Amino acid sequence: MKRFLLGTLLLLILTVPVCADDAGGDIHYDEPVIGVIFSHDFHVEEAGMDCESCHDDLFEMEARAVQAQPDFNMLALSEGRYCGACHDGEMAFSSSTRCASCHEGAIGYRRALGLDSEGRH
Numbered sequence: 681m682k683r684f685l686l687g688t689l690l691l692l693i694l695t696v697p698v699c700a701d702d703a704g705g706d707i708h709y710d711e712p713v714i715g716v717i718f719s720h721d722f723h724v725e726e727a728g729m730d731c732e733s734c735h736d737d738l739f740e741m742e743a744r745a746v747q748a749q750p751d752f753n754m755l756a757l758s759e760g761r762y763c764g765a766c767h768d769g770e771m772a773f774s775s776s777t778r779c780a781s782c783h784e785g786a787i788g789y790r791r792a793l794g795l796d797s798e799g800r801h
């Protein structure tokens with residue numbers, strides 16, 4: 681019985697951090713340019729959006745799947761696709777402003793992924 685309780689407790693401790701990432705975590709884009717950040721924490725917790733606002737009409741639940749689309753770029757955003765569906769200057773700040781809010785750049789990207797200046801782990 682004691683062992684069972686201990687096991688349950690351990691399982692709880694081990695699963696909590698995993699659950700915290702259920703909302704999708706941070707996505708870091710590296711194509712066509714390094715690096716752009718999308719934060720689930722911000723969009724879901726701070727801005728209070730539900731999953732259906734983005735899934736699956738705008739985005740699949742798979743990190744960087746959208747990078748396979750040849751039009752995942754600033755032109756598409758300015759025409760209201762992808763992030764640009766909301767980042768149009770009305771629902772959220774426009775994609776043609778505040779570049780550095782989305783673009784963490786090569787240094788930010790490497791730091792977030794724990795890579796060195798050569799891009800290696």
Ligand code: HEC
Pocket residue numbers: 702703704705707718720723724729730731732733734735739740741742743744745746747
């Ligand atoms: C504001 C838009 C937005 C909202 C709201 C949102 N997501 Fe996402 N989600 C994304 C984007 C963007 C991606 C990455 C898709 C891509 O890169 O192709 C993603 C990816 C994911 C992934 C895959 C993560 C991985 O590492 O492969 C999961 C799981 C996910 N979302 C779950 C959720 C859940 C659950 C909710 C609601 C609690 C939610 N998302 C709300 C935009 C959103």
Ligand code: HEC
Pocket residue numbers: 716717718719722723727729733734738762763764765766767771772773781782
């Ligand atoms: C369903 C609507 C929606 C989509 C899609 C969406 N966002 Fe947002 N985003 C918002 C809203 C609303 C805010 C908060 C209002 C604001 O800052 O103007 C926000 C804020 C942000 C912020 C500011 C976060 C901060 O810390 O201040 C960043 C960066 C951002 N979004 C990046 C992205 C990127 C990158 C994508 C596409 C991968 C994306 N968003 C897709 C609605 C959306």
Ligand code: HEC
Pocket residue numbers: 709710711712713714715716752753754755757763767774775776777778779780781782783
């Ligand atoms: C709402 C988030 C967001 C904002 C704001 C934003 N970008 Fe982007 N940008 C993206 C995403 C998403 C991509 C595609 C993914 C990638 O290249 O990593 C991208 C890609 C790009 C690219 C490569 C593709 C292309 O269209 O040529 C350039 C260059 C670029 N952005 C410049 C800018 C500049 C300059 C600004 C400010 C005027 C800006 N971006 C503001 C999200 C944003």
